[in-house]
Amino acid sequence: MSNLAELSVTALKGVGDKFAEVLAKLHIATVQDLLFHLPLRYQDRTRITPIAALLPGVDAVIEGEVRAADVVFGRRRSLIVRLQDGSGTISLRYFHFTAAQKSRFARGARLRCYGEARRGAAGLELYHPETELVDTEAPATPETLTPVYPLTEGVSQARLRGLVQQALALLNEGGVSELLPTELLPQSMRYPLGAALQYLHSPPAGADLAQLAAGVHPAQQRLALEELLAHHLSLLELRKSSSAIAAPPLPANEALERDFLARLPFALTGAQQRVCAEIAADLARGRPMMRLLQGDVGAGKTLVAALAALKGIGAGAQVAVMAPTEILAEQHRRNFSAWLEPLGISVALLTGSLKAAERRSQLAAVASGAAQLVVGTHALFQPEVVFHNLALVIIDEQHRFGVRQRLELREKGAASGATGRLQPHQLIMTATPIPRTLAMSAFADLDCSVIDELPPGRQPINTVAISNDRRDQVMERVQGAVADGRQAYWVCTLIEESESLQAQAAETTASELAKVLQGVRIALVHGRLKPDEKERVMNAFKAGDVDLLVATTVIEVGVDVPNASLMIIENPERLGLAQLHQLRGRVGRGSIASHCVLLYGTPLSQNGRARLQALRQHSDGFAIAEEDLRLRGPGEILGTRQTGEIQHRIADLQRDAQLLPQVQRIAASPSLGADLRHQLIARWLQNKPRFAEA
Template sequence: MSDVATLSHPISALKGVGPALSEKLARLGVSVVADLLFHLPHRYQDRTHITPIGHLRSGREAVIEGEVTASEVVVGRRRSLLVRMKDDTGIVSLRFFHFGQAQTSQFARGIRVRCFGEARAGSTGLELYHPEYQLVGRHDAPIEEQLTPIYPTTEGLPQPRLRALMGQALEIFDTTPSALPDLIPAPLRSRFALPALHDALHYIHRPPPEAPLEQLIEGTHPMVSRLALEEMLAHQLSLRQVRRRIQQDAAPALGSGASLNARFLAGLPFALTSAQHRVLNEINGDLQRALPMLRLVQGDVGSGKTVVAAMAMLGAVAHGYQAALMAPTELLAEQHYRTLKQWFEPLGLTVDWLAGRLKGKSRLDAKARLADGTAHVAVGTHALFQEDVAFHRLGLAVIDEQHRFGVHQRLALREKGEAVGITPHQLVMTATPIPRTLAMSAYADLDVSVIDELPPGRTPVKTVVVPDERRNEIIDRIENACAEGRQAYWVCTLIEESDALQSQAAESTLERLTEHLPGLAIGLVHGRMKAADKAAVMAAFKDGELDLLVATTVIEVGVDVPNASLMIIENPERLGLAQLHQLRGRVGRGSVESFCVLLYHPPLSGSARERLGVMRDTNDGFRIAEKDLELRGPGEVLGTRQTGLIGMKVADLTRDRGLLDSVRACADAVVDNETVSEALIQRWVGREANRYGQV
């Protein structure tokens, strides 16, 4: 080992690491020596004892030792080197398909060999294919004292080389433990019975023979949990840092806007639920402070989030500020635009629309109204935060379906207000219920409100699970429903994430249904259509001009047609629970009894059967979200935009949900210690911290 190598040095400071090996290690996220210590094994081999040859079992890995009795090059379907060896209990063969003359000459009769590999049934009985081996004397080569770690690796970087490098890193750590300090203060380690960092890393990289392998591999061992907690703490602190940085700026203190809100409520054909009133009070409490609001509103499909957002926007407008609502798709943004225009124009307010398809003079005019303040409310897609868009006085930014955007995209809207010296309040909404585990981790920079009550008169959607061989029965059911004046959806899904293939599936389905249902007006919506064409079809469906809408999952969010009471989802086994729940939420939006038919293609896998069973048994979005997290993990539930959480090195938000309370308590204790907080963030989040809002 180099005399000058330290944990903070580039990995090239270690013995034997040149440019080529440095490049391979970089692929594993290892750039400095300390990174090696956090590159953890994904399994272990037990090489701590020698297994008698006679005790070998097919499919089991083992260390064996014996004497070579014969070796020969066998020419068959594949040329191989076959070595026979024995001990006092039995005989076994070693077989090598890739070998040279030097290797052939090593295995002379009478030579003693120790090797490690997996025994498998072969043409000569039990055989070890390409085992690791060494030639040994009678009294040398001590057996391994610890379990042997197997690390995630990359092409051209064999396990023995990686283990040797890890040995160098551990030796440096032993010599200078202060170079990688224990950043969780001793009182907290004592309070939560956390092992020291040095002990945890040593145990994980060099477990003793009696270590519980299953716990280590599954990540439930206290030594692994110690690292998982620290990593989750770093992510939590990083998001809290975002919050603190934003709230260092002043935001406009907005009163309730009571007069405007009263006029708005008087025009609604329904009364707000107690849950909506409670969440509005929480929002108004934030808006009345001169600190930027950072609040997430969760509500199941149909719980009335849009009305709550609208009233928050009126609070901004009532005090001379603008409000903006950003949605992830043009279809959803246009629906919000139509709804807000219908609600706000009778109050004398101007609502403007800005999306990618708005071109030429229309776009220029809309931008001009936003810049001079003529437009009170702006609705659009990510086009709202493009560089050429300026606001006159943006006081509130509302982001719908937050999980579709990255944190940095959400914060980009903030800059639109800051450009004129105002830090706008932020309200983010999601109709995808987020399990408490994820909400506490992914949105630690936000206060969370939950609309946990549906408006009165909503009838729960009845869900049935039906094999696709009963397709004709389902088509008859659609005909009957439409004959009674109802409308229906038929949703097409494919395994491939391809707009082109999904569109083809939807077009083929349209042809078949048109043939079987000649008396119905049937429309088509898919992802490859122009936004204007999609909007026109959706408007026709909403106005009752179409009986049946064939669609891809593009209708997942935002489509509100109260007269639609029947949905067929084809191949539902290919979708996650959250997406199925969102699709199902397009029906049951009126007072009539509604149905969702999950038309699956048998046979179903065990997990698919479990998912569809959950959909059949419950309409509770939060229960569905918890099950989705359990089945698919946080990456799928949150969506790929939340990359910081998905890229955790050690922690698993599903497995480690039990650590969340401890993580929050630790964050509360160290958040004001900037030195410790920053060191934790750099250790675990590093460059990813930029994704958490350093925009």
């Protein structure tokens, strides 16, 4: 019997070294990793539905004969295929298609299709359904629900499903250890681990789809408990190791801070002053600060971070500021430079897209200590980055980074003192609201501060929800805003698909808008652009050389253009409320009234309608988080998982809050020995920084 935690994924049929590199992007290196790569959702393809019995908004399998296939030129070029069975006729609509695809749909061909029925201009339609040609002998429908997995470019659903089936065959022979002693598990959680994995990859035809979508099936809860426990144990280890080491005390440099505050055109809010005092008390001590700073979009977290940075710089040490994207890193560099360079403080930037000569120069400045504040992305982790005396690390958008990455940056170290190697302090910032009870449980290694007050003068954002049927009116609104000298964003969302299809959808939208909006300067930004090209586009937008920025959700954080007063978010029902709130926060940054248009697809589910209504009613991120929790239904898990807000593989900190007391009880049990603790952490967190949030 093989230990699947040590069996390389290359042991599976069809996985060579090259494809293993692709799977590594999904943090799959072993067969056990593959088994723990769980489906996002499920499709019921176990029965064929007559066309006449289809319901709008419901996924279904249909089978019929092609009666016609024509390319139609409307507002958007599309391929329309008419499919007929004995009960009725339906249209299949494709916006992105090739000549080869069109030729498959020959008149008389028999097709089996899977997709969601929607109301179209001429009755029900299926948009981009999955199709297969059916011979005279129709293939049998599957006996289990069909899993839909998180993907990366170069991996298809069909290929991943085939690999998982091979892994399940190995699982049946054993090879995945039960690490939790049965007596530590509550009665309802005593679901064998192997059986839970088997069930979640291949639920039987009669499985409760709503229960699975809500994440509350006993098999899911069994895995969620173990994952939360591993996460909690890793954080306890982190806090234990932090409290045992020394950090450089950073007393206030009052003259420097007084000079800084005197140059600001505004006063700090009461909440900012309170949080600054909490941070100052931490930094003055001789052990590492580990503080989580929460604050809504626009609450002034960056200013608090700058004051914290002055403590390190004022004590003669270096400070590092880490951001998840180059756009956000560049934004921070601009802000910190504007604030600190007049005080004689040198600011450096380290990102992956720097040219070789500039990179060498910046690395030398960091190593010598000439660069007192260093802003960067993941590039700060690289071995060639050597700090002179790093005393404080500030991490923005903490949910994008993992425990492992935080540890790596901490290990960059600070100075060497008489008592041995000192560790830098850490300030971790997030605009994603986390209920305090969950923060205390799920962020066991961190103290928490909250900026719960917005600066005066911030303009409220008027949010409206408009059906896609009125798309033309929304375009007119964009034209009007640009005519008034304002700038706008148009955000395209596409779920589950690869980055290339997201880019393709954004390109199609940009092209469509360019045809309609006369005299409007349009630019496009998405995840597949090279970093320097992305930066060029963003700089042009900031400089006012671009009127309308068409983007994927890559602009969620790190864009600050006060003249941008209008945001259009296409298909907002596909995103989680927290991410929609983050996107909306890109406007309302100047002194003019701003607007956010939620351009939703129809039909809109009751849950989707309630969520968009919540976004219209609330401007406070913490209130939105509570609404998100109250409204969370089966579809919400899908929405948040696919946008990356849930960073665990299966656990959800809000949904599974009731498991946290069990997690803490098990973590404190003496019968959970050190060896089991390390194995649990390795299973869930090792080599998977994306899921190891801290």
